[in-house]
Amino acid sequence: EAGVTQFPSHSVIEKGQTVTLRCDPISGHDNLYWYRRVMGKEIKFLLHFVKESKQDESGMPNNRFLAERTGGTYSTLKVQPAELEDSGVYFCASSQGLGLYEQYFGPGTRLTVT
Amino acid sequence: GESVGLHLPTLSVQEGDNSIINCAYSNSASDYFIWYKQESGKGPQFIIDIRSNMDKRQGQRVTVLLNKTVKHLSLQIAATQPGDSAVYFCAENGSNTGKLIFGQGTTLQVKP
Numbered sequence: 001e002a003g004v005t006q007f008p009s010h011s012v013i014e015k016g017q018t019v020t021l022r023c024d025p026i027s028g029h030d031n032l033y034w035y036r037r038v039m040g041k042e043i044k045f046l047l048h049f050v051k052e053s054k055q056d057e058s059g060m061p062n063n064r065f066l067a068e069r070t071g072g073t074y075s076t077l078k079v080q081p082a083e084l085e086d087s088g089v090y091f092c093a094s095s096q097g098l099g100l101y102e103q104y105f106g107p108g109t110r111l112t113v114t
Numbered sequence: 115g116e117s118v119g120l121h122l123p124t125l126s127v128q129e130g131d132n133s134i135i136n137c138a139y140s141n142s143a144s145d146y147f148i149w150y151k152q153e154s155g156k157g158p159q160f161i162i163d164i165r166s167n168m169d170k171r172q173g174q175r176v177t178v179l180l181n182k183t184v185k186h187l188s189l190q191i192a193a194t195q196p197g198d199s200a201v202y203f204c205a206e207n208g209s210n211t212g213k214l215i216f217g218q219g220t221t222l223q224v225k226p
Contacts, residue, residue, distance in 0.1 A: 033213075033214075042203070042219065043216040045214060055212065056211065095212065098211060099207065100163075103160075105158045107155065107157050108156075108157050
């Protein structure tokens with residue numbers, strides 16, 4: 001069974017540009033999550049989809065970040081315009097259910113904004 | 115607000131020794147805790163979990179201890195191997211939602 005995949009693995013962009021990250025969850029997982037780790041700090045929750053609906057977007061830092069999951073399969077996270085403080089590793093995870101269900105993480109996308 | 119923290123950013127141990135990685139949490143209502151291992155270039159990988167109605171749970175070479183009185187969680191790795199070198203995160207999921215709250219991570223370095 002394929003795990004969670006993310007694309008690209010690395011992205012280097014200039015401040016003010018736009019970047020779109022993609023996540024493909026494990027097939028059949030209705031729950032999809034975005035997290036990020038900035039500058040060696042803790043991994044922080046960004047948002048949670050159940051199928052195509054945003055269940056919790058309390059961790060989204062500001063309106064420069066837009067997440068979508070059209071059709072309830074893969075998800076994209078767009079940063080527009082990117083700022084220096086957006087640099088970090090963005091992880092996607094998926095799970096079959098909530099609570100005690102394990103969240104399976106992708107390898108992450110390392111975003112560098114220069 | 116909620117927070118989950120680790121005591122040490124880096125832990126260096128000799129191969130074959132036991133490792134203990136600690137974590138403190140602030141939300142006394144937390145009822146589910148998970149330890150993740152993150153190797154270089156990979157995403158966090160589930161190691162072991164524990165619910166608040168338990169104080170100890172064992173896996174293969176790993177043991178998680180939970181002390182609810184002092185809100186402390188620890189991960190013990192027996193006979194540490196070079197392959198155990200990674201960043202270890204504790205996480206809490208106290209509200210039965212999907213949102214995980216992570217600690218800052220401890221880098222475990224295993225010396226041959």
